Amino acid sequence: MADRHTGMVEKRGAGLWLTHAGLILGVLFIFFPIWLAFVASTVTQPEIVHPPMPLLPGDQFLENYRKALVSGINAPVARMLANSAVMAIGIAVGKIVISILSAFAIVYFRFPGRKLFFWLIFVTLMLPVEVRIVPTYEVAARFDMLNSYHGLILPLIASATATFLFRQFFMTVPDELAEAARVDGARPMRFFIDILLPMSRTNMAALFVILFIYGWNQYLWPLLITTDPEMNTIVMGIKQMFPSGDDIADWPVIMATSILAMIPPVIVVISMQKLFIRGLVDSEK
Amino acid sequence: MATLTLENVQKSFGDTKVIHGVDIDVADGEFIVIVGPSGCGKSTLLRMVAGLEGVSGGEIRIGGKRVNEQEPMDRDIAMVFQNYALYPHMSVAENMGYGLKIAKTPKAEIAARVQEAATLLQLTPYLKRKPRELSGGQRQRVAMGRAIVRRPSVFLFDEPLSNLDAKLRVQMRLEIKQLQRKLGVTALYVTHDQVEAMTLADRMIVMNAGVADQIGAPLDVYADPATAFVAGFIGSPPTNFLPAARFGGAEGEMLGIRPEHLTLGAAGAGRIDGRAVSIEPLGAETLVHLRLEDGTAVTVRQEGTAELPAEGAEAGLSWATGEEMRFDDAGRRLR
Numbered sequence: 001m002a003d004r005h006t007g008m009v010e011k012r013g014a015g016l017w018l019t020h021a022g023l024i025l026g027v028l029f030i031f032f033p034i035w036l037a038f039v040a041s042t043v044t045q046p047e048i049v050h051p052p053m054p055l056l057p058g059d060q061f062l063e064n065y066r067k068a069l070v071s072g073i074n075a076p077v078a079r080m081l082a083n084s085a086v087m088a089i090g091i092a093v094g095k096i097v098i099s100i101l102s103a104f105a106i107v108y109f110r111f112p113g114r115k116l117f118f119w120l121i122f123v124t125l126m127l128p129v130e131v132r133i134v135p136t137y138e139v140a141a142r143f144d145m146l147n148s149y150h151g152l153i154l155p156l157i158a159s160a161t162a163t164f165l166f167r168q169f170f171m172t173v174p175d176e177l178a179e180a181a182r183v184d185g186a187r188p189m190r191f192f193i194d195i196l197l198p199m200s201r202t203n204m205a206a207l208f209v210i211l212f213i214y215g216w217n218q219y220l221w222p223l224l225i226t227t228d229p230e231m232n233t234i235v236m237g238i239k240q241m242f243p244s245g246d247d248i249a250d251w252p253v254i255m256a257t258s259i260l261a262m263i264p265p266v267i268v269v270i271s272m273q274k275l276f277i278r279g280l281v282d283s284e285k
Numbered sequence: 286m287a288t289l290t291l292e293n294v295q296k297s298f299g300d301t302k303v304i305h306g307v308d309i310d311v312a313d314g315e316f317i318v319i320v321g322p323s324g325c326g327k328s329t330l331l332r333m334v335a336g337l338e339g340v341s342g343g344e345i346r347i348g349g350k351r352v353n354e355q356e357p358m359d360r361d362i363a364m365v366f367q368n369y370a371l372y373p374h375m376s377v378a379e380n381m382g383y384g385l386k387i388a389k390t391p392k393a394e395i396a397a398r399v400q401e402a403a404t405l406l407q408l409t410p411y412l413k414r415k416p417r418e419l420s421g422g423q424r425q426r427v428a429m430g431r432a433i434v435r436r437p438s439v440f441l442f443d444e445p446l447s448n449l450d451a452k453l454r455v456q457m458r459l460e461i462k463q464l465q466r467k468l469g470v471t472a473l474y475v476t477h478d479q480v481e482a483m484t485l486a487d488r489m490i491v492m493n494a495g496v497a498d499q500i501g502a503p504l505d506v507y508a509d510p511a512t513a514f515v516a517g518f519i520g521s522p523p524t525n526f527l528p529a530a531r532f533g534g535a536e537g538e539m540l541g542i543r544p545e546h547l548t549l550g551a552a553g554a555g556r557i558d559g560r561a562v563s564i565e566p567l568g569a570e571t572l573v574h575l576r577l578e579d580g581t582a583v584t585v586r587q588e589g590t591a592e593l594p595a596e597g598a599e600a601g602l603s604w605a606t607g608e609e610m611r612f613d614d615a616g617r618r619l620r
Contacts, residue, residue: 176370179337184384184431185358194383198374 034262041065041255048251060252068256073241075229077257080237083152084216085264087233090153091215092208099159100200103166104192108178118167125160129221137224147228156221162207169203170196205275212268234261287348287361287438288313289334289471295342296329296495303329305495306343314469316462320482321492322518328443330492331475335364335441348438358387363432364441368448369424371416371431378403378412381430395434402430405464422453429461433468440465442474446481458484479519483507491515513616516541522572522584529611532556537614544586546608549573549594555601559583561594575600 036055040048043058068077105111106118129136136155145151173196181191222233232240238261241254289311296304304326311317319327332338334345336357345352352360363384371380381402382395390398403409406426416424425445432440445461446454462485465472476482482489483503491499491506491514499511503519510516516524522544529538552558559575571593573585583602594600611619 174368174370176366176368177372179335179357180364180366180370180372180431181383182337183335183357183362183364184435185387186383190387195372195374201374 034259037255037258041252041259043252045248045250045252064252064256065260068253068260072237072257073250073253075232075237077234077237077260079230080232080234080257081260081264083149083231084233084235084261086149087152087218087222088212088215088264090149091156091218092211094153094157095159095162095211096204096207098157099162100166100197100204102163103170104196106163107167107170108188121158121160121163123160124158125164129156133220133224140225145225147226147231151225152218152222152231152233156215156218159211162211165207166200166203169200173199202275205272209269209272213265216265287471288346289317289439289473290346290349291330291334291343292346293343294330294333294340294345296326296333296338297341303495304333304341307490307492307497309490309497309500311471311473314471316465316472316474316485316487318474318476318482318486318489319492320476320479320489320518323477324494325492326495327475327477327490327492331441331443331473334439334473335362336360361438362441363435363437363439364443365425365428365432365445367444369416369428371424371427373416376413376415377408377419377427377430380416380427381434384431384435398434398436399430402433405433405467406430421449422457425449425457429464433464438471440470440472440474442472444476445474446476447478454481461485479521483519491518493518510541510610511618513539513541513612513618516610516612522586524610525581525583526612527557527577527581527583528579534611538619539612539614539616541610541612542604542608544572544584546604547583547585548603549585549587549591550601550603552599552601555603557602558599559602561596561598561600564593564596566593573600575602 036053039054039057041064042061043054044060047054047058070076070078072080102121106114140146140151140155143151145154177195178191181195186194217235218233219236219239223236223239226232226236229240234257238254238257241250241257243249291307291309293306293308294304295302295306307330309317319330321327329338333340334347336352336355336359340353347360347362357364372383375383378396378399381399385395385398399412400409403412406429408423408426408430411419411423411427416427419427425448428445442461446457449457458481461474474481474485476485486503488500488502489506490497493512493514499506499515501509506515507519510519510524513526517526520543524541524543525547527540527542529540530536532540534540549555557577559577561573562576563574565572565574566589569589571587571589571591573587573594575583575585577583585602613619
């Protein structure tokens with residue numbers, strides 16, 4: 001039993017220390033800009049613009065964050081965070097619901113044009129939002145979806161990637177499972193809800209993380225479709241905070257906003273990570 | 286509990302006919318085994334009874350009622366799959382009770398019936414576990430439990446033991462047989478293993494290329510095979526086939542003789558000579574493999590205590606004429 005501890009990745013002595021030193025250095029390197037942003041969000045405007053830039057947090061933390069959250073520059077950051085959350089969750093949940101249902105249809109039902117529909121969905125992978133943005137804007141405008149949540153969410157909701165992913169997963173589920181459910185008396189939607197959905201739990205969690213961040217980081221589309229500052233999302237809102245003309249940029253507030261914008265994706269990643277890892281450890285098939 | 290009737294049941298996939306009309310009347314409580322090599326259509330036939338495959342021709346009746354157009358759930362059947370097909374995210378109890386839950390059976394009754402089946406199958410300590418925490422044999426029991434709790438008219442088994450190791454297979458074979466006897470439910474069981482077929486069946490259907498070559502009680506089929514295929518498939522080691530022309534038969538006809546009906550003697554003393562190429566002593570019995578002049582392989586099974594020829598030596602083969610079976614050039618038995 002004792003031999004088991006001398007695994008392939010086991011390092012001893014100097015090798016162990018070097019590995020750790022390398023990792024710590026890497027972490028510091030990656031973390032430094034974020035630290036600078038955090039420091040900048042806790043000091044006063046004059047302290048930032050006077051070189052050298054401070055490297056330790058100042059005493060303006062509460063003041064700057066309160067200002068950002070409550071009043072912001074164009075719109076309160078709290079409002080923008082809420083908008084972003086609605087958009088990101090709407091896109092993530094919507095994409096998962098639509099793609100899991102279309103994958104279910106494509107894998108488990110024989111209907112005319114099944115292959116054609118699959119390839120049609122697949123082809124949309126080749127058209128990113130930016131390519132189809134003008135016609136999409138035109139459609140959204142005519143449906144009166146400017147400055148609205150559904151305008152932010154709906155045009156981004158169809159997902160070929162997620163459909164493809166669920167299709168691949170469903171194809172690994174043994175046919176006998178569907179047949180056993182049929183013998184047990186489960187009609188298709190019952191099978192979908194009772195058997196397929198619980199089995200896809202970990203896939204959905206992984207997709208939710210990816211899609212939430214995708215939605216949260218949307219920049220171009222919210223910029224086009226929202227003109228009312230009350231509907232701004234936080235990622236585009238940060239850009240909107242830069243002054244036009246001769247105004248002075250309120251750097252501490254902008255930096256506080258940046259830090260706030262980072263927190264929700266981090267929370268989503270960390271909380272979903274548990275489900276993620278559980279899914280990897282006990283494979284259910 | 287019910288009778289099961291297949292009447293000229295046929296199946297085609299496109300233009301390819303895979304089942305060419307099978308007829309059988311299964312009595313209430315009878316255990317029927319469908320046996321045949323892979324690709325003979327035995328699983329397809331079972332799946333047609335289950336309702337998982339459509340019926341291209343003929344009629345299937347369960348309890349006298351035509352079920353061709355019915356969904357599996359309405360046929361009053363339960364099926365045990367080769368890979369068990371347990372729902373991985375449900376506990377053993379949930380797996381067994383799922384069919385009842387869908388049928389909107391009251392919770393208390395589901396619990397009682399699951400408990401009853403679990404006791405019968407010695408699964409009580411595992412009811413709360415997930416399938417992945419069980420061994421192969423236990424999973425197999427859960428799959429049977431799932432079939433039992435629904436109290437169906439007919440049990441369908443699709444090679445249920447082929448994923449188990451040899452020892453467990455023998456044990457589960459016995460359990461399935463006892464269980465079926467105790468519950469008295471009509472059963473249709475598919476296997477490619479002729480030993481399983483012989484030991485389990487009240488009657489067996491030997492399938493060959495989509496045709497039921499013979500239907501009968503295991504020992505009757507063994508003693509009196511209807512075709513050369515059945516003679517060769519049922520029994521181990523298989524029946525020896527010799528060209529009948531050498532023994533006064535017509536050209537193209539074959540002579541089938543079971544290994545245990547052959548006896549070895551001195552070269553030239555028997556009806557035909559052969560060279561012993563290998564000898565397998567199994568203790569109680571010994572298998573002697575010989576090669577005839579024309580290259581035909583012949584196996585002789587004799588008592589473990591009988592005298593053995595030396596490897597490579599010539600020996601004479603003899604048999605009683607009453608034991609030989611004659612088959613025409615299409616493999617049909619000549620009587």
